Every structure is written in C-alpha cells, then in structure tokens.
Amino acid sequence: MRKVLLTATVALTAVITSVTPALAIRGGVEAPQPYPFSGSLQRPDSPREDGHTCGVTLVAPTWAVTAGHCTKNNPSGATVGRPKNWTVRLGTTDAGSGGEVIAVERFITHTDNPVHEGDLGLLKLKKPAKTKPVALPSARPAEGTQVRILGWGMTCHQRLPECYPKKLREADTVIQPAAACEGMYANRELCIGALDGSVAATNMDSGGPGLVRDGDRWVMAGIVSGGQGDNTPVMYTDMHYFKSWIDDVVTGKINPPDTPVPNLEGAASLAGVCSASVVKTSATKSSDHALLLTNGHCTPERPAPGQTLRDVPLAVPVTIGDRQGYLQAKANTTHLVHATMTGTDTALYRLDQTYAQLHAKGVKIFKLADRSARPGERVDVISSGNGDRFSCTVEAVVPHLREEGYTQDNAYRHGCKASHGGSGSPIVLRDGVTVVGVHSSTNDSGEQCTANNPCEVAADGTVTVHQGARYGSSTQSLAHER
Incomplete structure (x- = not known):
C-alpha cells in the first residue's frame, strides 16, 4: 500500500x-x-x-x-x-x-x-x-x-x-x-x-x-x-x-467553491485514537473538573469481561473542536473515572480543566440523558475521527449485543454510517445537546460474535447477524456520575 x-x-x-x-x-x-x-x-x-x-x-x-x-x-x-x-x-x-x-x-x-x-x-x-x-x-x-x-x-x-x-x-x-x-x-x-x-x-x-x-x-x-x-x-x-x-x-481562472462542512462543534479526540465528547450530568457544578465520554474499549488497557475500572490515574491528551472541527481547546485527562465493556461499552475520564474553564474557551458541553434512546428516534452521531456528523434513526434496541466475549445490554442498532474511527462518538438527540449513547462497533464481515462482528442475542437466546450494521452503547447508567 x-x-x-x-x-x-x-x-x-x-x-x-x-x-x-x-x-x-x-x-x-x-x-x-x-x-x-x-x-x-x-x-x-x-x-x-x-x-x-x-x-x-x-x-x-x-x-x-x-x-x-x-x-x-x-x-x-x-x-x-x-x-x-x-x-x-x-x-x-x-x-x-x-x-x-x-x-x-x-x-x-x-x-x-x-x-x-x-x-x-x-x-x-x-x-x-x-x-x-x-x-x-x-x-x-x-x-x-x-x-x-x-x-x-x-x-x-x-x-x-x-x-x-x-x-x-x-x-x-x-x-x-x-x-x-x-x-x-x-x-x-x-x-x-x-x-x-x-x-x-x-x-x-x-x-x-x-x-x-x-x-x-x-x-x-x-x-x-x-x-x-x-x-x-x-x-x-x-x-x-x-x-x-x-x-x-x-x-483566478479556477476558483472552486468551499466544500460544505458539517457541524462538528464539540467533537473531541482522545489521543487521536478515539472520538469523544465533554459531557455533564444532573449533578454537575461549573466548578467541577469536566468529564469526557468515550468507549470502554478506547482505554489503554481494555477492561476484562465483567470488570469495571474506577478512579485510575491516567494522563491522555484531548483535543476539542469548534463548529468546523478545528481546534477549540486542548486538555489532558487526569483520571479514568469509570470504564467497562460489560453491560455497556463506555468510559468517563476526568479532565484537568473545569466546566467553567472550558465554557470560557467556547467549548460545547453536552448533557447525559437519564434515559435511553427509543426505536425510531432520530439521532446524530458527531465524530471527530470520521470528520463528519451523521443523521439517522435508532433502528432497534437490542436486548444483548455480544462481541468477542463481551456482552452489552440494551444496545442500539442505528443507521448512522460512522466507521471505526468513530468509536466513542456521542449519539445525540435532535436537540443537538442531549447524549443518549456512544457509537461502539460495526459488523464488518458478517461473522457471528467475533471481534468487529457483533451479533444480536434476543431474550430467548436467538442469535442474529446483520452484516454492515452499526451499534451504539447506552449511557443512561452514567447520568448521575460526578
């Protein structure tokens, strides 16, 4: 290549x-x-x-x-x-x-x-x-x-x-x-x-x-x-x-128009590896150090099945974009507050700057919903890694999503065409502010329950594979973290 x-x-x-x-x-x-x-x-x-x-x-x-x-x-x-x-x-x-x-x-x-x-x-x-x-x-x-x-x-x-x-x-x-x-x-x-x-x-x-x-x-x-x-x-x-x-x-004989740019405001990048977003909860104060949301599989060492990592000191560089995706602010993580790939594939980091400090720099701050998305609901996936904002519908809420020994519950199958660089991208309701999940995986080749090929498991144990389907994890359980 x-x-x-x-x-x-x-x-x-x-x-x-x-x-x-x-x-x-x-x-x-x-x-x-x-x-x-x-x-x-x-x-x-x-x-x-x-x-x-x-x-x-x-x-x-x-x-x-x-x-x-x-x-x-x-x-x-x-x-x-x-x-x-x-x-x-x-x-x-x-x-x-x-x-x-x-x-x-x-x-x-x-x-x-x-x-x-x-x-x-x-x-x-x-x-x-x-x-x-x-x-x-x-x-x-x-x-x-x-x-x-x-x-x-x-x-x-x-x-x-x-x-x-x-x-x-x-x-x-x-x-x-x-x-x-x-x-x-x-x-x-x-x-x-x-x-x-x-x-x-x-x-x-x-x-x-x-x-x-x-x-x-x-x-x-x-x-x-x-x-x-x-x-x-x-x-x-x-x-x-x-x-x-x-x-x-x-x-000036050739003068092409500017390429239309999607609204990428608030799209963040964790060490250039995963997409992310700055989020607040119902318990947040402006003086609190800000929280960064991404996938559990975006941590330096993935949590084992059944494991949840909590309050781990960890310094990782973070960049946050403006409406066009250009650099709005830089930050560093100080701790991994919470990370798991069991039940949900999510992680929260604490940053070295407060919400008030980031707000003063013009950073867009999202809010975590205390509910999950519903089938048929319109959402956006805002991805720094893909450099795009995808609009789609939540196609289904999957009872169990299984991939490589991990199981997530009440995961979303959605129609947004995010790719692997979009891991950790927030799934945002149509108000443009409320986060109900993070994009987490895609079934690439139609395999069953293997890496990059998640399968759906119904309540009765029936396994279904949808090649090309995109999935996200619910963030409802994180809505009261501080």
Missing part, C-alpha cells in the same frame, strides 16, 4: 494512511542557509512544538504549494476551505523561528482523492510574501537529473519531541526511472532518491520540494507525495504536469 509521508494530526481523515517514520531526509545534512521560497506549513493540531506538518513552497506572491494530502488532512476532509490558524513560515532553517510567517486564508486541493489522482494542494496567503517565488519547470526533468531535496522530517521512529528536527535538512540525489517507484503514476509523478532509500524524503517531509538547477536559479521539479517504505526512493508530484492547473488557480 502506498504511504503518504505525513504524521497523523488530530484531524485524521480517510485519505491519510499510517506510515512508519524513518530518518529525516535520509543521507542529508543540516542546510547551511535558508531557501527564501521554501518553508513549513504550521498548524495548532501538529504533534510538534514548532507546529510543522508539511513542507510548502512559494509559487506566487500570495500562493504556496504543498501536497494535496496535507490540505485534505483537515477536520472534515474538505477539498476546498478556509482553515483556522494555519500559517506558513518561509525562508528559515528553523521550523520554530525566523523567516516570514503568513496566515493561510484558504486551501484548494487538486482533487478529492489526492494520493491517487494528483497529490497537490495550493494555499492562498492572507498577504503577499516579501520573497521571490520559485520558478516552475518548462519541461519534465529527465531521468538521472540531479535534485536537491529539503525537509523537516522525523529523525527517529517515535513520535516524540526528540524525533522532530528543528533545523532544515537537505540532500542531493537524482531522478530515478519510474520502475524504481512501485505503484507510481509515471505520467504525473517523479521517482526521486537513492535506489536503496539511503537518500530520500521521509515522514513529515510531505509537500517539501525537489529542486533542480537551471543556470543560477532553482526550479521546483516536484513535491514529496509518498513511498513504499524506508528502502526505496520516494514519489514526488511532477510540477510540470500540473503547471497549467497551478497557473489557472493563481490567476
């Missing part, structure tokens, strides 16, 4: 696939001086202190180019939109300081499926950059052409601060024959790097440039897209192939 070279952020979408990080610009060295037209796309949801997510290159005074999977990696997966607190930092060797910082007004992705149909995105800047844009190629560079690659990619295999380089790295390599990059689209991509991968772009180098010399100037031949692993060259989007599209967007 082709892997894009971008570390997952809070806004993980279906287009982004995981990748094992390797050394930053393998075979490279720290750049002795900046490239005025080249820089970093920086976002508040980056796992890095410096905010770096992808490389960018200035192609016009108010336009920068990056990889399409970098622009498509936004909370709702929009192809065209207006991001919140995205900036580019140009003309520095330090991703965290120096150079010129300009806010991003808008992003335009070349296609809805960038990895397979043209991995290219443009960033409209809120003001013209002071530096001169890079030149685009007049022809596709030939195999064997010398290329300089740049990036702030990871320096080791863990997503830890020490693995994020502060200084820009560069390396000199060549354009390889297309056959050296398995799965490459030869007409619109370039294969760049050493044949054994010893000199190549790596994770978080996405969108960074491959530069070739044209007399005394640099020309941008391509931008980092993805590869097949550490031991191969990397696929770059061919700038010459897409030059006309870039020119048409920059001149």
Whole structure:
C-alpha cells in the first residue's frame, strides 16, 4: 500500500494512511542557509512544538504549494476551505523561528482523492510574501537529473519531541526511472532518491520540494507525495504536469467553491485514537473538573469481561473542536473515572480543566440523558475521527449485543454510517445537546460474535447477524456520575 509521508494530526481523515517514520531526509545534512521560497506549513493540531506538518513552497506572491494530502488532512476532509490558524513560515532553517510567517486564508486541493489522482494542494496567503517565488519547470526533468531535496522530517521512529528536527535538512540525489517507484503514476509523478532509500524524503517531509538547477536559479521539479517504505526512493508530484492547473488557480481562472462542512462543534479526540465528547450530568457544578465520554474499549488497557475500572490515574491528551472541527481547546485527562465493556461499552475520564474553564474557551458541553434512546428516534452521531456528523434513526434496541466475549445490554442498532474511527462518538438527540449513547462497533464481515462482528442475542437466546450494521452503547447508567 502506498504511504503518504505525513504524521497523523488530530484531524485524521480517510485519505491519510499510517506510515512508519524513518530518518529525516535520509543521507542529508543540516542546510547551511535558508531557501527564501521554501518553508513549513504550521498548524495548532501538529504533534510538534514548532507546529510543522508539511513542507510548502512559494509559487506566487500570495500562493504556496504543498501536497494535496496535507490540505485534505483537515477536520472534515474538505477539498476546498478556509482553515483556522494555519500559517506558513518561509525562508528559515528553523521550523520554530525566523523567516516570514503568513496566515493561510484558504486551501484548494487538486482533487478529492489526492494520493491517487494528483497529490497537490495550493494555499492562498492572507498577504503577499516579501520573497521571490520559485520558478516552475518548462519541461519534465529527465531521468538521472540531479535534485536537491529539503525537509523537516522525523529523525527517529517515535513520535516524540526528540524525533522532530528543528533545523532544515537537505540532500542531493537524482531522478530515478519510474520502475524504481512501485505503484507510481509515471505520467504525473517523479521517482526521486537513492535506489536503496539511503537518500530520500521521509515522514513529515510531505509537500517539501525537489529542486533542480537551471543556470543560477532553482526550479521546483516536484513535491514529496509518498513511498513504499524506508528502502526505496520516494514519489514526488511532477510540477510540470500540473503547471497549467497551478497557473489557472493563481490567476483566478479556477476558483472552486468551499466544500460544505458539517457541524462538528464539540467533537473531541482522545489521543487521536478515539472520538469523544465533554459531557455533564444532573449533578454537575461549573466548578467541577469536566468529564469526557468515550468507549470502554478506547482505554489503554481494555477492561476484562465483567470488570469495571474506577478512579485510575491516567494522563491522555484531548483535543476539542469548534463548529468546523478545528481546534477549540486542548486538555489532558487526569483520571479514568469509570470504564467497562460489560453491560455497556463506555468510559468517563476526568479532565484537568473545569466546566467553567472550558465554557470560557467556547467549548460545547453536552448533557447525559437519564434515559435511553427509543426505536425510531432520530439521532446524530458527531465524530471527530470520521470528520463528519451523521443523521439517522435508532433502528432497534437490542436486548444483548455480544462481541468477542463481551456482552452489552440494551444496545442500539442505528443507521448512522460512522466507521471505526468513530468509536466513542456521542449519539445525540435532535436537540443537538442531549447524549443518549456512544457509537461502539460495526459488523464488518458478517461473522457471528467475533471481534468487529457483533451479533444480536434476543431474550430467548436467538442469535442474529446483520452484516454492515452499526451499534451504539447506552449511557443512561452514567447520568448521575460526578
């Protein structure tokens, strides 16, 4: 499977696939001086202190180019939109300081499926950059052409601060024959790097440039897209192939409308692994430390059948989104208040901030219902992991839902098309505030009562399987927790 070279952020979408990080610009060295037209796309949801997510290159005074999977990696997966607190930092060797910082007004992705149909995105800047844009190629560079690659990619295999380089790295390599990059689209991509991968772009180098010399100037031949692993060259989007599209967007000839965005207000993410929501109960006070609701199977160690975990000290990062899904607030859990997968697949965490503190930051706070949903009732599933808000009907209340040795009682079979990234998403009544459950599982392949294939057990013991059915757990038992 082709892997894009971008570390997952809070806004993980279906287009982004995981990748094992390797050394930053393998075979490279720290750049002795900046490239005025080249820089970093920086976002508040980056796992890095410096905010770096992808490389960018200035192609016009108010336009920068990056990889399409970098622009498509936004909370709702929009192809065209207006991001919140995205900036580019140009003309520095330090991703965290120096150079010129300009806010991003808008992003335009070349296609809805960038990895397979043209991995290219443009960033409209809120003001013209002071530096001169890079030149685009007049022809596709030939195999064997010398290329300089740049990036702030990871320096080791863990997503830890020490693995994020502060200084820009560069390396000199060549354009390889297309056959050296398995799965490459030869007409619109370039294969760049050493044949054994010893000199190549790596994770978080996405969108960074491959530069070739044209007399005394640099020309941008391509931008980092993805590869097949550490031991191969990397696929770059061919700038010459897409030059006309870039020119048409920059001149305004192409000006697509913004992608409609669902209301994701309050959708939270637990460590980027599960969806969640901040909830209050009937016993809640504004001075209380807030509670975060998700699935029991989203805890670091799943409760055993019949087990309930209570008041376990546990620190996990949490992000909470605004209406468009962009970062509204950050928090950390302090304790796992309650977690079980028996009877119901739910967990409550206590956060390090009070309801009053989160309210002051504009965070939407849901309330736990003291009843279950009813068959035929309309609900929404609000999912940070899926980047979507699904509206549907509760199709049935299932007496017993069995999966991999666990049994949940009075579970919901619902019609909302949430996927696995939606685990822990709140199931909300039509008032948009009241939570009656959390999305928990899907029967993927039609198997009976196995992992990711829950089965329904009637009161008389009859077992029924509905392939493709989605299920949620009732939260009624949590309505009076504090």
